Amino acid sequence: MDQASASPRALLYDSTLCIGCGACYDACKERNGLPETTDDFLTDHLSANTFTIVQERGDGYMRRMCMHCVTPTCVSVCPVGALEKTSMGPVVYHEDRCIGCRYCVQACPFSIPRYEWSSLTPRVRKCDMCADRLAKGMPTACAEACPAGATKFGNRDELIAEAKSRIAASPDTYVNHIYGLEEIGGTSVLVISDVSPAELGLPTGLGDDPLPSLTWDVLDKIPRFSVVVGAFLGGVWWITKRREEVRLAEGKEVSNES
Amino acid sequence: MKARLPRLTFWRVVLILILAAGLFSTVVRFALGLGASTALSDQFPWGLWIGFDVLCGVALAAGGFTISAVVYIFHIERFRPIVRPTILTAFLGYSLVIVGLIFDLGRGYKIYNPLVMWNPHSVMFEVAWCVMLYTTVLALEFSPILFETLNWRKPLSVVKSVMIPLVILGVVLSTLHQSSLGTLFLIVPGKLYPLWYSPLLPVLFFVSAVALGCAMTIFESFLSWRAFHRRLELDLLSDLGKVIVVALGVYMILRVQDLIHNGTWSLAFGSGYEARLFQAEFILGVLAPIILLLIPAVRHDDFGLFASSVMVIAGIVMNRLNVSITGLERAAGASYVPSWMEVAVTLSLTGIGFLLFSLAVRYLKIFPEEQEESAQQRLPLPAVAQLSRPAFSLALALATDGVLKRPSAERAAAETTTTMVHVSGAP
16 A cells, blocks of 8 residues: 555546546646636647647547656756656646746647746646645546546556556557657656557657756766866966966077077 | 947937837836737747847857967967957857846746756756856956956956966856757757757857857957947958868868768758758858858958858858747747847847947957058959858848748648647637
8 A cells, every 4th residue: 555655646548438528628627727718628729728638639539738757858957946746746836936938848748838928927837637636645637527437547557557458458449559658758647549649649759768868968968078178278278378488488598698 | 530430320320219119128028928028939938039139149159268268278369359359249248148038038037046946957057057157257257358447456466367267167168058058959859850950969059159259259340340440450350260160160060960960961952941941051151151261362351251250140140040940830830930029129139239349349448459550452352252142142042932931830730739829818
């Protein structure tokens, strides 16, 4: 039991079960106290007032929301640590730290974070996986509201096992791929479907390595690099100065002798 | 010396108009927010203020560390007369970058947060620290000029005694900072068009900044000669031209081998939006100036040097804008055209930069005491120097063609999953 509560939480979205009712959309709006943005939720888009959407995709549906990456790009790029990956799984935002550089908006491979452009004290807005509810041992509002079991809340490893068994039970229905199991180091929102990730509008081709390693590989070298360059410049300065002194001294000797 | 060219009056009128528009935009920006003043969106979170004011502002200041390293560290005394104008440029450039950042940051009043809230994994954290530290170093490197004019001996000797460590610190910080602006974009492999995305971005940004810094020095020397008849010797500027050739040569080799290595070389010969902008950038900023400056007759000619350095400046500014704006449009599924208020603020900051530079030249000892140049015998330029004009025209034509081919916002949006965000006035 202790071990179970220590393992990170996740969501499993099964597009084959989704009936496009919008219960998750409404529950998310209510839980986050977000104003209504449209008459028809199926046409809505992610915004500072909408953290999850349901899109029509061919014959089926697809939910979009923050993927809560295992190694989140947004957390790595934030200069002030305003975004944080909690041990429970959610990626949460600390408004008081944010300086508003919007690097998270630029860098997110899923293009999720939204910004309050019309505010004078703007915030970055996105799904926080109901972090406060999770802390109380409750599921996310969207998973609780889902009448079809399309969005399921649980421990990540248990949900992975469940996704595998669902695919194994109906190999003709599902595409044999759990999106988010390995993509860019894994996400805490897992997606299984009867169509390919590309058809669902999920980015493909980003590889399985977390993106933050792209910049960390460079940043990691800075301390050593600075010391080496600094020492090199110091050395050059000393040598060229010494050369100058020698040249002057020799010049003097020559003039003394003459 | 006091007699001013009538041209200046015209430019003053232009400057006043720009500053008035900039002031209005400033009020809108800080009273109504980014949404009311800019064309930024969730699809396009960074625009002109980051692309030009910050990325180009920093790159244009690169002469500061290049020349101070050459003179103070390598003891190449010949270049000493260039130190002051480049330090001045760098100091003004960095100060304006900070002003630009306060405009752009959503919460500019928290600009100091990176001092106390650390995330060493963030490139932006490195950028923030480099900006703060290097601006301080530049202020100190610049201070002797001020102290001299005010005749403050004590602080002057204090600063001079720590000049060498200061210069070394400045070079290290600049190297880190110039390259870190390229590193910023390493995190968007899926978004930045392959002609610009490269693991070498940090190195490319650094090397091109060195060339740009030297080009800026030539450019400014020429302008201050027109305005005040104060300038640097032509021989020195010609040598700077040689430095540009070396830096651009290294840049070209790196860029080309990188495109071949990444297998994106064939994209460079396309005729689409991105390919055309790449071609314009490469011809204007790299190929044409290298060819021109390799010709001694061009290098030793006022106009030849000036035209070449303008090319370098325009080409590398284009590169920064392509990396930070146009190269991201396709993946964003949205096009970005800066609002007139964004443009007004950018022009105002540039105008203030010119204004402060000219004030400094007039009241401080920036350029060495003028030697009234006897009207130089201008040798006729070799025919090949006329290359500058077709190069400009070609680059302009390519860029125009590219912009005309730009995917329209609706078409791009239809191709991607994300729908455009409509900022409406709805409550």
